[in-house]
Amino acid sequence: MRKTIDIITLGCSKNLVDSEQLKRQLEAAGYSVTHDSESPKGEIAVINTCGFIGDAKEESINMILEFAQAKEEGDLEKLYVMGCLSERYLKELALEIPQVDKFYGKFDWKTLMADLGQNYDPKLHLERSLTTPDHYAYLKISEGCDRTCSYCAIPIITGKHVSRPIEEILEEVELLVSQGVKEFQVIAQELTYYGVDLYKQQRLPELIERMAAIPGVEWIRLHYAYPAHFPFDLLRVMRENDNVCKYMDIALQHISDSMLTLMRRNVSKAETLELIRRMRAEVPGIHIRTTLMVGHAGETEADFEELKEFVKTAKFERMGAFAYSEEEGTYAAQNYEDLVPLELKHARLDELMDLQQSVSAEVAHAKVGTIQRVIIDRLEGEYYIGRTQFDSPEVDPEVLIKNEENINLVVGDFYTAKIIDADDFDLYATII
Incomplete structure (x- = not known):
């Protein structure tokens, strides 16, 4: 044996x-x-x-x-x-x-x-034993990163950006669909650079549009985009294809120009605000998930106040944040002195997340009374647990549906649900 x-x-x-x-x-x-x-x-x-x-x-x-x-x-x-x-x-x-x-x-x-x-x-080489529920899978379209952000060790670990060929990715999608996968979380260290190394141009919009045309692909969700040189045709693809979720995970990290420069993000505050404006204008109802960083070397109180104001006004539907930690070998470790005390980093992190909690609650309560398409992930206690197109597994809010005698929901199936209540994180619904 x-x-x-x-x-x-x-x-x-x-x-x-x-x-x-x-x-x-x-x-x-x-x-x-x-x-x-x-x-x-x-x-x-x-x-x-x-x-x-x-x-x-x-x-x-x-x-x-x-x-x-x-x-x-x-x-x-x-x-x-x-x-x-x-x-x-x-x-x-x-x-x-x-x-x-x-x-x-x-x-x-x-x-x-x-x-x-x-x-x-x-x-x-295209096969995997999924560790996720049978109805969704993560789809990795590239490895590595060519960006030179000051704080990030990923390029040191993974090396240069290497895109997988489009045809190979589509073959994997078809294989997974044949095994029952309906929902794809498209992932990479940096999605928006996809194709530049192989095809000498950004090809993410084409890849997603061709994925969306494959029968059986019900939802496509995009994770880990980069704000500089964003491929705006992707917004058209998202708007025109019902199975491309109106969801964009894009790590912005900060908003003050001084911090964006120190972080070597190659994007300005004005460009960031215009990017968000275009996303919301071109894809009505889009939910934006972002990640922000506090306590990077050189962050002043004024920088942090600017970041807080950004969180209040941008009203990100989903947001995560973390405190800067100096990683050896990075540009920041070699060129900046980390003078922000650890206690202050954590205090700023807590303050930022407290601000976001009220934004998240506002977003959740605005959905009460709406009709949503929901996929069921599992039965847990007295509730079926599902998600809308605006919710990625593990990291986003869930939809709780009371397991009553007259309903018998199937895990992995889609249902039409009415949102009847919300708390700071999750939604409550009934099946229509």
């Missing part, structure tokens, strides 16, 4: 896709594979790490140490580590945590198959 392998994925959905590809290969080789099990019991563990910011690195290291202890206690035969943290600190980690049998970089996890005495099967 083949042994059981536990895969643990930390960090972003791009890592999750890598884990799903590995899981498919291992299962094809005859292994029993679990993913993010609450109580891993396998003889072999593979940890797919994140190395983006300090908190993520700490979480990854703590997870490795937890499994290293299990190995020392005889509860684990082999421990392997892959992913972004491993890519960046391969030699250092091998010296610091010798209990790990081998560390792999982000892109050489196929070697793990060979080290297990198995061959990587190229015929399965």
Whole structure:
């Protein structure tokens, strides 16, 4: 009998896709594979790490140490580590945590198959064992990033932007549709640069339009766009195709010109405001998700006040934020002195998120009385849990529908629902 392998994925959905590809290969080789099990019991563990910011690195290291202890206690035969943290600190980690049998970089996890005495099967290169519910999947269209943001270690970890060919992506979409996937979260380190390396021009609008034409693709949602050189034809594609969700995840990071310059974002406050104006004008009802950063080296009180005013007036339907942490090797670490105290960073972060909570509540309550198309993700306690086109899995609000005797909803199916109530985060609905 083949042994059981536990895969643990930390960090972003791009890592999750890598884990799903590995899981498919291992299962094809005859292994029993679990993913993010609450109580891993396998003889072999593979940890797919994140190395983006300090908190993520700490979480990854703590997870490795937890499994290293299990190995020392005889509860684990082999421990392997892959992913972004491993890519960046391969030699250092091998010296610091010798209990790990081998560390792999982000892109050489196929070697793990060979080290297990198995061959990587190229015929399965488009296949994955989904760890998400059967009706949605993440679709990674590129790797790496050519941007030079001051604070970001991603280009150091992943290297230059590498787009996947359009035809290969569309083939994968058709394969996933044939397996029951209806909803696609399109992801990349930087979506809007897609195609420049392969085709010498931005091709994201064409890719999304061709995806939307594939029968069975019900929803397409876009994650991780960049504000500079935004491909505006994408807004036309979103407006003209009902299955392209009116949703844009675009990391803006800041709004003051001084901070945007220090961050090397290659975009100004005026350009950012015009981008938001065009999005809302050209795609009525669009929901914009953004990420903002506080406490970057050089951020003054005036910069932060400007950011707060931006959050109040822009009224982002979805917003996340994080405190700057100096990452070695980045432009900021080499050229700026980080003089913003940690306590002040966290205080600014809390203040910004408190502001957003009232915006989010306003957005949610404005939906009361509206009719929405909802996909059902799961049954949890006395509620069916679903989402609208404006809600991405894991990170956005959900729609709660009371599980009453006269309804029998199917997970993965779409329903027409009337929103009857809202709180600061979630919506409550009844099926029409």
